[in-house]
Structure formats: structure tokens, C-alpha cells
Amino acid sequence: MVLLSECRSRVILLLSLSVIMGLLNGSGVEARIRRYKWEVKYEYRSPDCLKKLVITINGQTPGPTIRAQQNDTIIVELTNNLLTENVAIHWHGIRQIGTPWFDGTEGVTQCPILPGTTFKYQFVVDRPGTYLYHAHYGMQREAGLYGSIIVALPDGQSEPFTYDYDRNIILNDWYHKSTYEQAAGLSAIPFQWVGEPQSLLIHGRGRFNCSSLTIPTLDTGVCNTTNPDCGPFRLIVVPGKTYRLRISSLTALSALSFQIEGHNMTVVEADGHYVEPFVVQNLFIYSGETYSVLVKADQDPTRNYWITSNIVSRPANTTPGLAIFNYYPNHPRRSPPTSPPAAPVWNNSRPRIAQSQAIKARRGYIHPPPSLSDRVIVFLNTQNTINGNVRWSVNNVSFTLPHTPYLIALKENLTHAFDQNPPPDGYDFVNYDIFKEQENKNATLGNGIYRLNFNSTVDIILQNANTMNKNNSETHPWHLHGHDFWVLGYGEGKFDMFNDPRKYNLDNPIMKNTVPVHPYGWTALRFKADNPGAWAFHCHIESHFYMGMGVVFAEGIEKVGNLPSSIMGCGETQGHYRP
Ligand SMILES: O=C1O[C@H]([C@@H](O)CO)C(O)=C1O
Numbered sequence: 010m011v012l013l014s015e016c017r018s019r020v021i022l023l024l025s026l027s028v029i030m031g032l033l034n035g036s037g038v039e040a041r042i043r044r045y046k047w048e049v050k051y052e053y054r055s056p057d058c059l060k061k062l063v064i065t066i067n068g069q070t071p072g073p074t075i076r077a078q079q080n081d082t083i084i085v086e087l088t089n090n091l092l093t094e095n096v097a098i099h100w101h102g103i104r105q106i107g108t109p110w111f112d113g114t115e116g117v118t119q120c121p122i123l124p125g126t127t128f129k130y131q132f133v134v135d136r137p138g139t140y141l142y143h144a145h146y147g148m149q150r151e152a153g154l155y156g157s158i159i160v161a162l163p164d165g166q167s168e169p170f171t172y173d174y175d176r177n178i179i180l181n182d183w184y185h186k187s188t189y190e191q192a193a194g195l196s197a198i199p200f201q202w203v204g205e206p207q208s209l210l211i212h213g214r215g216r217f218n219c220s221s222l223t224i225p226t227l228d229t230g231v232c233n234t235t236n237p238d239c240g241p242f243r244l245i246v247v248p249g250k251t252y253r254l255r256i257s258s259l260t261a262l263s264a265l266s267f268q269i270e271g272h273n274m275t276v277v278e279a280d281g282h283y284v285e286p287f288v289v290q291n292l293f294i295y296s297g298e299t300y301s302v303l304v305k306a307d308q309d310p311t312r313n314y315w316i317t318s319n320i321v322s323r324p325a326n327t328t329p330g331l332a333i334f335n336y337y338p339n340h341p342r343r344s345p346p347t348s349p350p351a352a353p354v355w356n357n358s359r360p361r362i363a364q365s366q367a368i369k370a371r372r373g374y375i376h377p378p379p380s381l382s383d384r385v386i387v388f389l390n391t392q393n394t395i396n397g398n399v400r401w402s403v404n405n406v407s408f409t410l411p412h413t414p415y416l417i418a419l420k421e422n423l424t425h426a427f428d429q430n431p432p433p434d435g436y437d438f439v440n441y442d443i444f445k446e447q448e449n450k451n452a453t454l455g456n457g458i459y460r461l462n463f464n465s466t467v468d469i470i471l472q473n474a475n476t477m478n479k480n481n482s483e484t485h486p487w488h489l490h491g492h493d494f495w496v497l498g499y500g501e502g503k504f505d506m507f508n509d510p511r512k513y514n515l516d517n518p519i520m521k522n523t524v525p526v527h528p529y530g531w532t533a534l535r536f537k538a539d540n541p542g543a544w545a546f547h548c549h550i551e552s553h554f555y556m557g558m559g560v561v562f563a564e565g566i567e568k569v570g571n572l573p574s575s576i577m578g579c580g581e582t583q584g585h586y587r588p
Pocket residue numbers: 202392476477478483552553
């Protein structure tokens with residue numbers, strides 16, 4: 010009898026929970042739980058025809074796509090079978106509202122997941138759109154540990170554009186050296202730069218010219234252009250149909266131009282937000298960005314067309330990434346009869362700035378920003394030498410990750426875990442010449458953080474500058490965890506505190522989570538510090554973050570719920586680990 014009534018009350022509880030979840034979904038449809046079991050391990054693969062150890066998820070790189078509906082709960086039980094290496098996975102673009110401990114940023118929100126252990130990530134995908142996931146431990150992402158998260162609208166709701174088919178393409182660059190060889194080089198004195206990638210991958214596939222290998226190999230299987238792992242990715246299209254292509258970039262270094270020969274693309278989504286549609290021939294895309302473009306298969310259907318990715322903003326001689334836009338029923342292996350379209354001039358940043366400026370929020374989907382901010386922080390991006398190492402710095406501080414994750418240190422008041430002095434909100438605006446190579450002799454290593462008042466509005470001005478090389482300034486894609494920001498403007502040269510804010514777009518700025526700062530330029534962002542937690546903001550170039558190009562924001566720590574013990578176990582949190 011007791012058992013029966015207990016059962017009954019459980020059933021009632023479950024029913025009422027599902028009603029609440031259904032209401033949350035906004036459609037009367039019950040939000041679902043989507044469970045994934047992932048095994049992460051090293052395996053030999055040949056994505057560009059050269060055999061290399063890569064990190065796979067359940068045997069795949071790119072990893073499996075997470076498909077969900079708005080307000081679903083994602084549960085990923087990740088087993089680290091890397092044998093002798095830690096791991097952590099970041100859910101890029103997912104704000105982790107209420108679950109800041111599952112952001113997956115090693116050193117910021119969690120301890121790394123040890124080999125042989127299983128870690129459970131659990132979070133809600135609260136907005137429709139195209140997002141990513143990838144390793145966030147050292148430079149592990151570039152070993153192939155990445156994939157997409159695609160969140161659909163609830164049943165009964167529709168997008169503000171129409172298409173026949175939905176397809177997903179992740180762009181990447183690819184290195185033959187391992188993450189560890191690269192990291193050791195970047196930390197060495199003298200510094201050994203990673204250089205340009207050996208190839209470009211389109212959805213995990215590329216083709217390296219094996220005959221250009223200079224080092225003879227004993228194993229004839231090492232580079233083999235007939236390996237089924239490599240060679241061009243093929244996108245099959247039906248003549249006359251419109252495709253929504255979700256294009257994202259997770260390059261380690263490269264800024265890319267993406268193009269489909271003979272076809273225009275209409276940009277409709279950026280980082281999960283609807284864009285006022287505009288047409289491009291080539292889409293410039295920076296690491297950490299996602300876009301949706303609409304493409305109509307409306308060209309001569311008797312042939313196939315090239316899909317290309319090319320490196321821009323750096324003088325790379327990497328061969329273009331090639332894939333095939335395959336009109337059905339032509340044979341997918343039939344090469345297009347033409348040469349791939351020419352790449353844009355690598356060092357002309359004008360069209361890139363123009364595209365950045367063209368991305369506006371779609372009418373009817375504008376979230377207006379607060380008209381004023383409570384705080385303005387200017388981040389000068391520079392390269393420096395610190396203690397003989399080449400580093401990147403923000404306002405002369407080069408970021409180093411502590412051994413105790415910030416979120417835990419803040420919540421549990423472990424004040425020795427990191428430097429309690431905040432880094433500066435600006436730099437010497439008056440005297441610093443952003444066009445000259447500067448030694449920045451006073452640059453230091455640091456792990457202090459920016460504490461933001463909860464619910465305050467914060468402006469960030471990313472100010473680019475000359476590197477340590479003459480006449481050289483690079484593109485940096487900056488990614489913010491835990492928030493979307495409004496992109497208020499881009500400009501060339503030094504940001505003018507007085508005049509430039511008057512030109513901000515406060516009418517229809519796009520919201521994004523990743524944005525480029527162009528060479529010698531500035532980018533202005535605004536966000537609301539309304540998500541309790543500790544959040545990284547960093548250059549999405551693997552080597553640049555590794556070399557110190559990042560900061561951490563903390564807000565509303567007193568509002569963070571109880572931390573799960575699964576994120577603990579390292580640094581000063583060792584005593585807090587309760588298996
Ligand atoms: O961090 C970097 O170092 C090199 C170069 O500046 C020094 O060799 C480069 O191009 C980077 O982006």
C-alpha cells in the first residue's frame with residue numbers, strides 16, 4: 010500500500026515536471042532529454058591522406074553531430090580513453106545558464122577529465138541555431154576533437170526563411186605535427202612557430218600532395234592519396250532545390266574564404282542569430298564562427314562545381330581546400346571541368362571588414378542593446394617577449410591558466426588559487442603607437458580576472474596593433490563564453506574614445522559569440538554580465554590562446570548553485586573531490 014502511494018506520487022511528480030518542461034518549451038511539446046555516450050580516443054586516420062594520430066569520438070572526426078530542439082537537455086557521458094591524456098569539451102555558443110560548471114573550459118570551469126574516467130556533461134540548449142563543441146584543454150582541439158550542435162525550433166515554429174534541405178559543413182585547417190610537438194615549440198627558447206597548416210579540410214576531408222613530402226618514410230602507407238579517409242568531401246544537390254548550408258570554422262589558425270563556384274550564397278544566420286539577409290560570393294569565416302547560408306542549385310546541372318576554402322589574412326602557401334558541389338545524378342567523382350575559383354587577395358582586409366559590417370540582426374528579430382554601458386574595457390592585443398618566450402598579451406598581461414579552476418576558486422573562496430589583483434581596463438592610449446612594432450618590455454604573465462558587476466552592461470573594445478614583426482598585424486577571432494554580445498562596430502586604426510562610440514550601431518546590431526578584430530583595426534562589443542559564473546574570453550586561434558591571448562570574466566558568483574564534485578579534483582580543489 011505504502012509502495013503504491015509512493016509510486017503514485019512519483020508518477021504525479023513526473024507528470025507535473027513534464028508539464029512544466031512542456032511549458033518551458035513554449036510549444037506545449039515536452040522538452041526532451043538527449044543522451045549521448047561518447048568514447049574519446051586516439052586512432053590513426055588520414056584526413057588529408059597523411060596518416061596521423063587523431064582524436065576521435067566513437068570512431069569519428071569530426072565527431073557526431075548533436076541534434077536537438079530548443080530547450081532540450083543534452084547529456085553527454087564522455088569516457089576518456091586517451092590513455093595518458095586529460096580532456097575537457099566546451100559547448101561553444103551554449104550559454105550554460107544555470108550550469109556554468111559544464112562549460113567545459115579546463116582551468117576556468119572544471120578540472121580536466123582524467124584518462125580512464127567518465128564525466129557527465131548536462132545542459133539545456135535554450136536557443137535554436139548552429140553551435141559547436143570542441144576540446145578546450147591545451148591545443149587538443151586541433152587533433153580533431155570537434156563537432157556541431159544543431160538546435161531546431163520547437164515543433165510548430167518556423168524559421169524566417171525557407172529551404173528544401175539542411176546540410177552541415179565544418180571547415181578546418183590541418184597540421185601534420187602533433188599538438189605536443191607544436192606546444193613544445195611554442196614554449197621553447199628560441200620560439201618555434203607552428204607555421205601555416207599543411208592542408209585545409211572541408212568537413213574532415215582534404216588532400217595533401219603526398220609527392221611534396223620531403224622526409225622519406227619507411228611505411229609506404231603513411232601518405233596515400235587513394236586512402237578512402239581523404240579526398241574531397243561531396244555535397245550532393247538536387248537541381249532546383251535550395252539548401253541551407255550551416256558553415257562553421259574550427260581552424261587552429263587560419264581565417265578562411267569559403268566559396269561555391271558559380272553560386273551565390275545568402276547569409277541568414279550567424280552564431281545562432283538571424284541575419285538581415287545579404288548575398289556573398291565568398292564567405293569570410295573565422296575560427297569559432299558559424300553561419301547559415303542559403304544556396305540554390307540553379308546552375309547547369311550537367312556538371313559539378315568546386316567548393317573551396319582559401320586562407321586569407323596570412324601569406325600561406327597551403328593548397329586550397331577542395332570539395333565537390335555534386336549535382337545529382339552526375340557521378341560524385343566527376344571533377345568539375347573548370348579550375349577552382351581564384352582566392353581573394355590574402356592581404357586585402359577591405360572586403361573582410363565590409364562583410365563584418367554587413368552582418369546585422371534580421372528585422373523582426375532585433376534584440377536592442379542597452380543604449381549606455383556601465384563600464385568600458387579596452388583590450389590592446391600585442392605580441393611580446395616575456396622571460397625569453399614569445400607571448401601574446403592583453404593590456405600587457407599574458408594570460409596563464411591556474412591549476413585551480415576559477416569557478417571553483419571563486420565559489421569556495423580559495424584566494425591563493427590566482428592573483429586577486431585585476432588586470433588593467435585599458436592601456437596607454439595617448440602614447441602607444443599601434444602601427445609600430447613595440448617591445449612591450451613591461452609585459453608580464455598573469456592570471457588575475459575581471460570581476461563584473463552582476464547585470465551590468467559592459468563594452469569591450471578590441472584594439473589590434475602591430476606584432477613584433479615590421480608592418481604586420483594579424484586577424485584575431487575573439488570568442489566569449491557564457492554570453493552573446495552585440496557587435497556595435499568595427500573600425501580601422503586606433504579607437505577614438507570620443508568619436509567612434511557615436512558611430513555605434515545601436516539599431517540592429519547582430520549578436521554573436523565570436524568576432525574578428527581585423528589587422529590594425531578595432532571591434533566594439535557590448536554584453537550584459539547576467540550569467541553567474543566564470544567565463545573565458547579569448548582568441549580562438551589555438552596557439553594564440555596557448556600563448557596567453559585571453560582573459561576571464563566573473564560575475565554573480567554568489568548566485569552560482571552548488572558545484573558538482575565531478576568538476577573538482579585538481580589544484581587546491583583536491584580535498585573537495587567526492588567520487
Ligand atoms: O604568434 C605568432 O607568431 C608568429 C610570428 O609572429 C612570429 O614568428 C605568427 O605569425 C603568429 O601568429
